[in-house]
Amino acid sequence: MINLTVFVSGRGSNLKALYNFFDKKSNAPKIKFVVSDNPDCQAIDFAKSKKTDVFFISKKATSGKVSWSEAIRLLKKENIDLVILAGFLKKLPDEFVKAFENKIINIHPALLPSFGGKGMYGINVHKTVYESSAKVSGATVHFVNENYDEGKIIAQRCVDISDVKSPEEIADRVLKIEHELLPYVVSKFAEGKIKIENSRVIIE
Numbered sequence: 001m002i003n004l005t006v007f008v009s010g011r012g013s014n015l016k017a018l019y020n021f022f023d024k025k026s027n028a029p030k031i032k033f034v035v036s037d038n039p040d041c042q043a044i045d046f047a048k049s050k051k052t053d054v055f056f057i058s059k060k061a062t063s064g065k066v067s068w069s070e071a072i073r074l075l076k077k078e079n080i081d082l083v084i085l086a087g088f089l090k091k092l093p094d095e096f097v098k099a100f101e102n103k104i105i106n107i108h109p110a111l112l113p114s115f116g117g118k119g120m121y122g123i124n125v126h127k128t129v130y131e132s133s134a135k136v137s138g139a140t141v142h143f144v145n146e147n148y149d150e151g152k153i154i155a156q157r158c159v160d161i162s163d164v165k166s167p168e169e170i171a172d173r174v175l176k177i178e179h180e181l182l183p184y185v186v187s188k189f190a191e192g193k194i195k196i197e198n199s200r201v202i203i204e
């Protein structure tokens with residue numbers, strides 16, 4: 001069993017997908033902590049309903065507040081094997097990224113390396129994809145490095161968007177595949193089946 005920490009900022013549908021996927025499976029990865037920069041988000045309500053420990057990297061928090069260095073210490077002490085960014089909007093400081101090299105993954109709602117970078121989150125991504133007139137979009141899970149959306153790509157899934165009439169329609173189609181892709185990658189990581197060879201990420 002491996003230990004996970006999931007970072008969230010909003011709705012938390014990917015967090016829910018992870019819980020649902022691993023629920024009642026034997027030897028499943030354990031979500032030990034959920035961390036947020038937004039104490040009032042739906043994702044935090046959901047984590048609390050699952051009795052998962054939550055803490056906050058936020059000035060707004062009235063309890064459970066930690067600094068980035070405290071978060072590093074806590075996650076190391078509790079033997080966290082994988083950090084998952086599931087809709088976390090704050091940029092991770094370099095010290096955090098260095099402390100968990102190749103142990104932080106992010107899910108992005110488009111096919112990287114296109115449609116990523118600063119400001120490319122939420123509906124902004126889908127608007128840009130829509131306006132480009134791209135005919136496919138998709139989801140990407142990648143390792144996190146010091147730059148937004150630039151770490152090595154682990155896995156991607158595509159979806160046909162040739163007939164969509166709005167960015168919201170793209171968002172709906174992409175979200176469905178995100179909910180399959182993220183648990184898939186986490187389960188492969190848990191089985192030790194994700195390797196980096198000759199500068200490519202391989203899933204065995």
Ligand code: GRF
Binds near residue numbers: 014087178
């Ligand atoms: C998802 O589209 C994810 O790809 C992106 O932010 C969104 C988070 O959605 N990074 P949710 O909070 O998991 O519902």
